[in-house]
């Protein structure tokens with residue numbers, strides 16, 4: 001977990017592993033779901049062009065606590081990389 005000193009409620013958890021299919025997307029979505037509904041709305045920044053976490057977000061029922069999704073893998077200006 002990367003702690004942002006000036007914002008004690010804005011932390012980043014980086015999930016990465018070079019091995020395919022080892023559970024990165026699964027653990028990222030589970031962590032986000034864990035934080036959703038607590039003090040603030042979490043954001044998932046997906047750097048994998050596969051976009052599995054964004055597909056998961058699209059299927060997440062709308063009555064559940066919100067989670068932001070960012071297609072960080074996009075190279076265009078449409079994708080924000082800072083949050």
Ligand SMILES: Nc1ncnc2c1ncn2[C@@H]1O[C@H](COP(=O)(O)OP(=O)(O)OP(=O)(O)O)[C@@H](O)[C@H]1O
Nearest residue numbers: 017018019020021022023024025026027048050052
């Ligand atoms: N802890 C776990 N126990 C059992 N199965 C798991 C676990 N975590 C993930 N899986 C399963 O392993 C498969 C791959 O998981 P996932 O897609 O999260 O991996 P990934 O690292 O994101 O893959 P990719 O490199 O393709 O992006 C999925 O079918 C998922 O359901």
Ligand SMILES: [Mg+2]
Nearest residue numbers: 024025048052
């Ligand atoms: Mg994945």
